[in-house]
Amino acid sequence: MKKITDERLVLQNLKNIRMAFIIQTIGVLAILGYEFIVDGMEGMRENPLWLVFMVTSISLAYLSMRVSVDHENNKKSPKRSLYIGLTVVTIISITAGILIPFTEGSTVMSGIIIGGVIFVCSIVPVMYTYHLRKSREET
Missing domain, CATH: 1.10.287 (Helix Hairpins)
Structure with missing residues (x-):
């Protein structure tokens, strides 16, 4: 597979990845919301998706910190x-x-x-x- 060198295609690919991440996060939150309604807070936290959601949120926060520090004027x-x-x-x-x-x-x-x-x-x-x-x- 060739590496994409066209900047427009790279940007479009990043937008696609961002959209997939948003859809995935909404799905995880929907499942956790259902667990919360059915089993309460303890049931939601026992679901393995809770761990995936927390790790994803923390990773996103650290990656965003790197961008914000690089963006400081x-x-x-x-x-x-x-x-x-x-x-x-x-x-x-x-x-x-x-x-x-x-x-x-x-x-x-x-x-x-x-x-x-x-x-x-x-x-x-x-x-x-x-x-x-x-x-x-x-x-």
């Missing part, structure tokens, strides 16, 4: 953005960790665990964005 200081991101993530994690034990049926340990999970899950995109900006600055 002004040169942002990677270290300054990293420090701001770390500060915001830390404040949100600590706030969640402090407020969770005040909810009904939660303990201090639940607050620590949820705050830690929020911190770890939020720090990964901040570090990835820093890495992208740093590598863009070097080139």
Whole structure:
């Protein structure tokens, strides 16, 4: 099979892939919506499509971050953005960790665990964005 070199055909192929992805995502959401109506939240989360949907969403978010960093017009200081991101993530994690034990049926340990999970899950995109900006600055 020959590699497509015509830019119009490449663009059309990318549009076709995007449309297939949109249709696939709508189908997955429809199936998960049906599972939610029939079996509730737990039934929906037990469906393997839930995992596929979450992995797809996370992958799309990371790929979009790469495009948005490359599309930035002004040169942002990677270290300054990293420090701001770390500060915001830390404040949100600590706030969640402090407020969770005040909810009904939660303990201090639940607050620590949820705050830690929020911190770890939020720090990964901040570090990835820093890495992208740093590598863009070097080139």
